[in-house]
Amino acid sequence: MLSKRIIACLDVRDGRVVKGVNFEGLREAGDPAALAARYNREGIDEVVILDVTATLESRQARAHTIQAVAREIFLPLCVGGGIRTDDDAASAIEAGADKVSLNTAALNDPSLITRLATRYGSQAVIVAIDAKRNRARYEVYARSGSALTARDAVAWAREAAERGAGEILLTSIDRDGTRAGFECALTAAVSDAVPIPVIASGGAGEFEHFRDVFTTGHADAALAASIFHFKERSVSDLKSFLAAAGIPVRLC
């Protein structure tokens, strides 16, 4: 049976992990490669590097980070943040990324999805959607959640899939950073509308939140960042919890 995936997100700025690094006694927290190695030992299924620097000058630094992380893990590795052009995607993939995640660039030029899917295969192209609830619908935001677009999240996910995206990485802006739980209604609406896997993101705080997003949220994978930085919240503990709750997961 196909397992539900647990994905760790490393928010990286100038080569250092910047989210959830303020924990005492965790000296490795700032180093993406060391953190990825720890997650690998704990049984993480996949790693996402989200480069929040995302300037042109940072492309080389990003390649260095990707290489360093890729050396530590024999797992799928996705890179997002600042993938604006075909060349950005190419340099991330050459550095060792298996997938790239497109967000604002895909909104500005949806044909980028198809171009990259044709060149690298759909499995290498993730479309990231940042959505915020407005009454009964979910609106898509660009530029790291700062710019409202005219798009509806469900319709945009469908279009992205039709254009060749292999997966959708869906973040709830309302829940991101709140630790109040994933937004299951949003996740289910998108997951039910597309034939491709949906990764839920935003709001993970408790193990129960993961269970809920897999059951009522119909998610295929769940992504979290800071929850895993707590040593007492290890990936292996989470997976044991999910397995006991009847969710298929990969136990190492």
Add this chain to the structure above:
Amino acid sequence: MIALVDYGAGNLTSVRKALAALDCEVIVPSSVDELATASRIIVPGVGHFDRTRAIDEEWRGAIRAALERGVALFGICLGMQWLFEGSEEAPDLPGLGVFRGVCVKLSPTRTSPTLKVPHVGWNSLDLPRTTDLMHEVEPGAQVYFTHSFAAPLVPESAATTTYGTTFTSAVEQGRIAGVQFHPEKSGDVGLRILRNWLLMNSRVP
């Protein structure tokens, strides 16, 4: 020395990295003459079956000649599908035809009506027989898949996996083997399988 065949289907970085971790010497041959110097050949690749068109008659001939010399061959993902007779994804294009049957698209079934395709993620291996490739791999061990088409069950199947339907996830016949999943992205289990392939062919010239 291992020849990694680059025919433009996906990048080879992660396969190279895994082979380096197993202390293998790897070349990416730019000509069939270079291919002829290898004792082992890996055909990796992801994406559309039509990509295998780039393995033209000259390269197919060189790979067949290598097999006749006892060179070991390993197909990964699209490279494994190519070992079969072909794929519905590109019906006019023949595979190498080492194994019988044609790869078909995964699709929702009566029992799995909401099946998502592509099949992405970690799924388990069932082991229908004892093989060198799956030596010390536990039944039910999980590996990472990402594909939309899958190979039929054959007598040479070394592992099978179920996603809507049951398909061949690993195949082995003498010195020819292949896997539908990505051993280079499947953690310790994946490295074990790659190592098994290297060991089972350690006596080749």
